[in-house]
Amino acid sequence: MKRESIWGPNYRALTIGIILVVTAAAFEGLAVTTIAPALAKELNGESLYGWVFSTYLLAQLIGTVITGQLVDRSGAAKPFVFSLIIFGIGIVLAALSPNMIVFIISRFLQGYGAGALVNCVYTAITLRYSDSLRPQILAVFSSAYILPGLIGPYVAGVITEQLDWRYVFWLILPFVFISALLTTPSFRGMNTALKSAQKLRVVPPVLLAVGTGIMITGLGMMPHLYGILLAVVGLITLVIPLRQLIPEGTFTARSGIPAIVASRGLFVAAYSGTQTYLVLALTSVLGFTADTAGLAVASAAISWSIAANLQAQRDKRDNGAGRKRRILVGLSFMIIGVSAAAPLAFIQDSGTALVVAIASQIIVGFGIGLAHPTSAAIAFSYSKSGEEGKVSADLAVADTFTPAISIGVAGALITITETTGFSTELGITVSLAMQLLLVIVGIVAAVKLSRGVLAGK
Structure with a gap:
């Protein structure tokens, strides 16, 4: 009997469409990670460096949660098209930004669009692919980072060094249009696939994003009293909507989807935080150019893709x-990689520092490449009919909220370190050590997956 394939006639168009969408979003994300130090300097916004990433992630959170509800109510086609339009507008605004505030607004639009797009893609995976095929399409999902990972960071760095960082965004724009033309037809058939009578909840994700933003702002102003007050107000503001948006039992990593969401949120946060501040260490402390720093980002993306394909093969063999x-195993690799990256800012020899940076990112990327698609496959196996958008949103919250907190808190730690008279090197080291702690807690949460983690449940 012939095995089903994601490249078969029933799946080919959607598979190609998913690759195109993810490639466009991946290229943009990897490029910004590389060029952020240069654009922050040109726009006189170094003090807002962390917001380049936190704003994107917070907007991504809003986009994923709201779109998850819209998909469950009316299908994925209209939200998918709207998301592409918002993402494209964000790209254009970034290229035209006259100052850091406008650029951060553009990042909000990009984040909302990207988050909504990923939710639509996850919903398509849940609806159209059987459980036996999901590890394969999730591996392809990760593999869509290969080309952006190979050339994205380096090309973005070269463009920034030789021309201007704005050209990086103009380069991304055609991918958005091509994705829209080739992918939209595949989503139209999903319009009537889902029906949900639940009321659309817009306030919780917006309130969560606002509360998180206030808290991060306050942390950046510490140790001043008004900074402490803002941080407390932000924390109080975000707690209630956070509890509404994540599965019950997530804070205690209860077995099942709560443990998956908890573990995934922690290890994704650690990955994002490590990469963000490793690049900052390479460029702002160690003096490497943007294109050289991009090699570290590229190495992580490539090893992620390799590991994702390996896990798909293993999943196929052991069902x-x-x-x-x-x-x-993946989180164990991440612990090794983040540990290696932590002291990077203090390495005196530039050659050694670059080798350590690239090696650590290869290891971290391989680890998350094993863990990330696997956690999604487990979550999808638990999804109930009519709640596919909700499960996708749960995963998306894990992918966006905790990284925003991680990057924001790490940035605040660097600011506090500098304002209290210590070195930037120490601040970056403390920030990377925090990422290590997140992975360790993440592996503790993953241990709680022991009950009920059955393929195809």
């Missing part, structure tokens, strides 16, 4: 029985 083990 999902080894999913928990693959997450634990």
Whole structure:
């Protein structure tokens, strides 16, 4: 009997469409990570460096949660098209930004669009692909980072060094148009696939993003009293909507989807935070150019893709029985990689520093490449009919909220370190050490997957 394939006639168009969408979003994300120090300097916005990433992630959170509800109510086609338009507007605004505030606004639009797009893609995976095919399409999802990972960071760095960082965004824009033309037809058939009578909830994700933003702003103003007050107000503001948006039992990593969301949120936060401040260490402390720093970002993306494909092959062989083990192995790799990256800012020899940066990112990327698609496959196996958008949103919240907190808090730690008379090198080291702690807690949460983690449940 012939095995089903994601490249078969029933899936080919959608598979290609998913690759195009993810490639466009991945290229943009990897490029910004590389060029952020240069654009922040040109726009006189170094003090807002962390907001380049936190704003994107917070907007991504809003986009994923709201779109998840819209998909469950009316299908994925209209939200998908709207998301592409918002993402494209954000790209144009970024290229035209006259100052850091406008650029951060553009990042909000990009984040909302990207988050909504990923939710639509996850919903398509849940609806159209069987459980046996999901690890394959999730591996392809990760593999869509290969080309952007190979050339994105380096090309973005070269363009920034030789021309101007604005050209990077103009280069991304055609991908958005091509994705719209080739992918939209595949989503039209999903318009009537889902029906939900639940009321559209807009306030919780917006309130969560606002509260997180206030808290991060306050942390950046510490140790001043008004900074402490803002941080407390932000924390109080975000707690209630956060509890509404994540599965019950997430804070205690209860077995099942709550443990998946908890673990995934922690290890994704650690990955994003490590990469963000590793690039800052390479460019602002160690003096490397943007294109050289891009090599570290590229190495992580490539090893992520390789590991994702390996886990898909293993999942096919054991029919999902080894999913928990693959997450634990992946997080163990991440612990090794983040530990290696932590002291990077203090390495005196530039050659050694670059080798350590690239090697650590290869290891971290390989680890998350094992854990990330595997955690999604487990979550999808638990999804109930009519709640596919909700499960996709749960995963998206894990992918966006905790990284925003991680990057924001890490940036605040660097600011506090500098304002209290210590070195930037120490601030970056403390920030990277925080990412290590997140992975360790993430592996503890993953251990709780021992009950109920069965393929195809």
